Amino acid sequence: MLEGVSVYTPSEVVEETGFSLDTLRYYEKIGLLEPVGRNSAGQRRFTEGDVGWLGMIRCLRDTGMPIAQMLRFAELVRAGEHTIPDRIRLLEDHDRRVQGQIANLTERQRYIHNKISYYRSVC
Template sequence: MKYYSPSETAERTGFSLDTLRYYERIGLLDSVHRASSGHRRFTDDDLGWLGTLSCLRNTGMPIAEMRRFAELCREGDHTMDERVALLEKHDARVSEEIAGMRERQKYIRNKVQWYKEFAMPAASVSSGA
């Protein structure tokens, strides 16, 4: 089995060392292996799990829900329905956020178009250009 040091894990995942320690402390990372020296050693499975956590975090899932998802995963396959429900709820929130961002983007694009059509031509005429 291949092991990665905390710094290698941080480099591969994009998480800081502080975040890795924090995730372990709050239960998002479970049973990180330790070398005989006591130093943490991460596996490919840990890196895969950190990829999942990164996706959930980057899409705005609250830490409490990430913790619940981690607990459900550790509890076993009988929690699949609850995991799916949690992810579907999060997906609905993400969809709402995307829709809101699209509306705000539409406003910005309209404002840009207004400036291009009305404000900028007047400014270039008045400046003698």
């Protein structure tokens, strides 16, 4: 452990984020995750910042954001605060898509509920 800085092993990050080791390596390879530090033995050691960033990536991935857009978001974040308006636009666009998915699922759920009610009425 670095002085005052928490570090995490790959297995701890897998447990914390739900990403597989292969996914973590892939995200690092494509630049979605910045290069991960290593200890003196060459083993990857993740920082709290890495884990926090992976939490954001988990959220975006779980809500269906394509990797290309996640890469664009990462690029904007790394470019600095002057890109905040662009980040807002990107996240607002994604939020609209998520809202559309929710509306679609709600409609499908209503159909399922109607079918359940119908089957109950014939029993």
